[in-house]
Amino acid sequence: xxxxxxxxxxxxxxxxxxxxxxxxxxxxxxxxxxxxxxxxxxxxxxxxxxxxxxxxxxxxxxxxxxxxxxxxxxxxxxxxxxxxxxxxxxxxxxxxxxxxxxxxxxxxxxxxxxxxxxxxxxxxxxxxxxxxxxxxxxxxxxxxxxxxxxxxxxxxxxxxxxxxxxxxxxxxxxxxxxxxxxxxxxxxxxxxxxxxxxxxxxxxxxxxxxx
Amino acid sequence: xxxxxxxxxxxxxxxxxxxxxxxxxxxxxxxxxxxxxxxxxxxxxxxxxxxxxxxxxxxxxxxxxxxxxxxxxxxxxxxxxxxxxxxxxxxxxxxxxxxxxxxxxxxxxxxxxxxxxxxxxxxxxxxxxxxxxxxxxxxxxxxxxxxxxxxxxxxxxxxxxxxxxxxxxxxxxxxxxxxxxxxxxxxxxxxxxxxxxxxxxxxxxxxxxxx
DNA sequence: ACCTGAACACCGTTCAAGT
DNA sequence: ACCTGAACACCGTTCAAGT
Numbered sequence: 323x324x325x326x327x328x329x330x331x332x333x334x335x336x337x338x339x340x341x342x343x344x345x346x347x348x349x350x351x352x353x354x355x356x357x358x359x360x361x362x363x364x365x366x367x368x369x370x371x372x373x374x375x376x377x378x379x380x381x382x383x384x385x386x387x388x389x390x391x392x393x394x395x396x397x398x399x400x401x402x403x404x405x406x407x408x409x410x411x412x413x414x415x416x417x418x419x420x421x422x423x424x425x426x427x428x429x430x431x432x433x434x435x436x437x438x439x440x441x442x443x444x445x446x447x448x449x450x451x452x453x454x455x456x457x458x459x460x461x462x463x464x465x466x467x468x469x470x471x472x473x474x475x476x477x478x479x480x481x482x483x484x485x486x487x488x489x490x491x492x493x494x495x496x497x498x499x500x501x502x503x504x505x506x507x508x509x510x511x512x513x514x515x516x517x518x519x520x521x522x523x524x525x526x527x528x529x530x531x532x533x
Numbered sequence: 534x535x536x537x538x539x540x541x542x543x544x545x546x547x548x549x550x551x552x553x554x555x556x557x558x559x560x561x562x563x564x565x566x567x568x569x570x571x572x573x574x575x576x577x578x579x580x581x582x583x584x585x586x587x588x589x590x591x592x593x594x595x596x597x598x599x600x601x602x603x604x605x606x607x608x609x610x611x612x613x614x615x616x617x618x619x620x621x622x623x624x625x626x627x628x629x630x631x632x633x634x635x636x637x638x639x640x641x642x643x644x645x646x647x648x649x650x651x652x653x654x655x656x657x658x659x660x661x662x663x664x665x666x667x668x669x670x671x672x673x674x675x676x677x678x679x680x681x682x683x684x685x686x687x688x689x690x691x692x693x694x695x696x697x698x699x700x701x702x703x704x705x706x707x708x709x710x711x712x713x714x715x716x717x718x719x720x721x722x723x724x725x726x727x728x729x730x731x732x733x734x735x736x737x738x739x740x741x742x743x744x
Numbered sequence: 745a746c747c748t749g750a751a752c753a754c755c756g757t758t759c760a761a762g763t
Numbered sequence: 764a765c766c767t768g769a770a771c772a773c774c775g776t777t778c779a780a781g782t
Contacts, residue, residue: 341775353776354747362775415673419697419715425705432707445707446675446714447727451666454673458665462626464657486630494636496643496656503657504630516658519742520735527734528727552756564757565766573756 323348323358324368331369331409335469341365369410370417374424377403382430389438394522396430397456401514404460409468411461415453438529448525459517465506479505534559534569535579542580542620546680552576580621581628585635588614593641600649605733607641608667612725615671620679622672626664649740659736670728676717690716 326347331339341362345352359365379399385392404411418424431452435445467475482505491498507513537558542550552573556563570576590610596603615622629635642663646656678686693716702709718724 340773342773351748353749353778356776357746419693419708425700425708429705429708432711436707436710442707442710443714444727446711447718447724448731449711450673450675450715451669451728451731454669455662455666458662458669462661462665464661482630489636494640496647496653497630497636497640499647499653500643500657500660503654504661507658513658516655516739517662520659520662520732520739522735523738523742524731524733524735527738528731531730531734551754553754562767564759564768567757568765 323355324365324372327365328369328372328407328410331468332407333469336409336412338469366413367417367420370413371421371423373403373407373410373414374418374421374427376406377423377427379427379430382433389434390522390526393431393434393452393525394518396427396434397452397518397521400427400453401456401459401518404456405514408460408463408466411457415457418453435525438525439532440529444528444532448528452521452525455517455521459514463507463510463513464504534566535576535583538576539580539583539618539621542679543618544680547620547623549680577624578628578631581624582632582634584614584618584621584625585629585632585638587617588634588638590638590641593644600645601733601737604642604645604663604736605729607638607645608663608729608732611638611664612667612670612729615667616725619671619674619677622668626668629664646736649736650743651740655739655743659739663732663736666728666732670725674718674721674724675715 323344327339327344330344330347341355342352345355348355355365359368377399379396385395387395404414414424418428428449432445432449435448436442440448465475465479467478470478483501486494486498486501489498497504502508534555538550538555541555541558552566553563556566559566566576570579588610590607596606598606615625625635629639639660643656643660646659647653651659676686676690678689681689694712697705697709697712700709708715713719
């Protein structure tokens with residue numbers, strides 16, 4: 323049930339994940355699903371847990387490198403699984419502490435931050451910022467339109483660009499020159515690497531500022 | 534109409550903003566609203582525009598300081614207005630380029646980044662990251678529950694903490710010690726200042742890494 | 745243990761019609 | 764210019780009942 327909900331979300335977006343739609347796909351009555359989970363929230367919890375469980379962060383003992391390298395590795399592992407299901411990435415934020423797998427990732431991140439010298443409060447704030455950043459990267463990747471085929475996607479990008487092309491080049495030179503990056507992402511590897519780098523660099527700066 | 538939709542969202546959350554509910558508040562038929570906007574998306578566009586228009590970023594000429602100080606000032610101004618309406622902050626991300634006010638903020642941010650030496654593509658990616666970070670800070674502020682009174686909020690926090698207290702201290706020492714920061718935010722000023730600092734520091738690092 | 749039928753209280757939206 | 768009535772195709776959810 324969780325599997326087909328996730329598959330549906332991947333294919334047509336989170337909005338398409340509806341009790342009734344899901345039931346139809348499974349050739350069953352909508353009410354039948356209520357035997358398998360209490361309500362829709364719990365179904366979404368299940369999807370989040372599924373994704374979190376697929377993250378492989380290795381064991382703390384076998385991790386190598388200084389703290390920020392280990393942190394980058396954990397965030398990259400998280401990012402990898404989120405990227406597999408961009409439509410449901412937004413579900414994770416409020417649900418990471420609800421599952422064993424999510425708790426393990428959180429423990430690892432907070433442990434590394436505390437080990438780097440951050441106070442528990444500071445580590446907590448940085449931990450949520452880390453999670454938010456990774457989610458935001460995959461959910462808002464420019465040029466990503468789940469549930470649209472290639473033609474629709476290109477059409478959407480074209481019409482957005484066309485609107486901006488009507489802007490005054492004198493008034494909006496920077497917007498116009500950066501436009502391509504705002505709507506499409508031709509080097510996704512670099513895009514995500516930059517996102518992790520940005521966060522790690524920020525944290526390292528805060529560390530040196532605090533000590 | 535936009536005003537009362539925004540007021541409703543502030544008071545009871547974005548989910549409460551429904552055509553029918555809004556119509557009832559305005560003592561009018563649901564269908565009456567369709568004379569004032571084409572569909573619900575356009576109403577949400579209007580809310581986003583309202584917030585973006587209230588941002589005061591000053592003029593580029595009167596701005597003082599080096600580029601990253603100016604950038605921090607612009608992001609703080611954005612943050613200030615988002616904080617006034619946390620329930621609808623998430624609307625901004627996809628709508629910032631739809632309004633004059635949003636374009637001006639974007640132009641300023643991208644201009645500062647390009648002026649700092651980032652390529653147009655890189656500036657674009659950093660610009661969306663900046664916006665996402667600010668939105669995420671206000672939308673996910675720990676201990677924020679729009680549409681809940683003080684008693685409900687405290688109850689929600691208590692029950693979340695209680696669940697985590699059942700965890701093994703051996704297995705999750707970092708989670709348990711950082712728990713307070715994950716669920717509540719007793720120093721909001723510091724929380725938001727840290728969010729801006731974190732981003733600015735990351736960008737500065739990327740600048741030095743690139744040059 | 746697993747599913748269905750019938751019903752309820754909600755959504756957004758269209759379209760023709762009123763003043 | 765501004766609003767209503769009636770209707771349509773959707774939601775999530777409950778509850779009693781079936782096998």
